[in-house]
Amino acid sequence: MENSPLGPQPAAPGPALPLSAARAAVLDLVRAHRAPCTVDQLAGETGQHPNTVREHLEALVAAGLLEAAAGAPAGDGRRGRPAKRYRPAGQPLEAPGYAALAGVLAAEVARLAPDPAAAGAEAGRRWAR
Structure with a gap:
């Protein structure tokens, strides 16, 4: 490693x-x-x-x-901070309740649409736009 006028260069x-x-x-x-x-x-x-984990x-x-992110409060009357929740880096957090809502909406599309697969595909295209 050589010294430059600005000092030593960082190692690779x-x-x-x-x-x-x-x-x-x-x-x-x-x-x-x-x-x-x-x-x-x-x-x-x-x-x-x-403690090891x-x-x-x-x-x-x-x-x-x-x-790591703070979890929701336990709601059972326990004291203290909510437990941290760990997930792989870069993985989006799921909003609570959205999976259940998506299931209810999909069931309604299946019940009401003459062609549920086509209706779902079109809804996905509209959402993407």
Whole structure:
């Protein structure tokens, strides 16, 4: 590495550090879920202590592989902050209730339209425009 008039140049980035088997397993588990996961949920599925799972999750967030967001309050009178929910980085969050709404609307199209498949395709084209 040579010094320039502006000082030393940064070194070329090296290869990313490989994930441990345990951390890679947690990442794979989060990716396999359709919805964001909590620490308690993943701890139950892996058999690891919640603090261990939390450490893996936070390291995966720091590496840019996962994203974390505060979950909705439990609504059961429990105190404290809502649990964080983890999902693969870049995956859009599903708005609560939209899947159920989409199912109800699809059922109505199927019930009312003479050709439900064509009506659904046309609705999709209109939405895309």
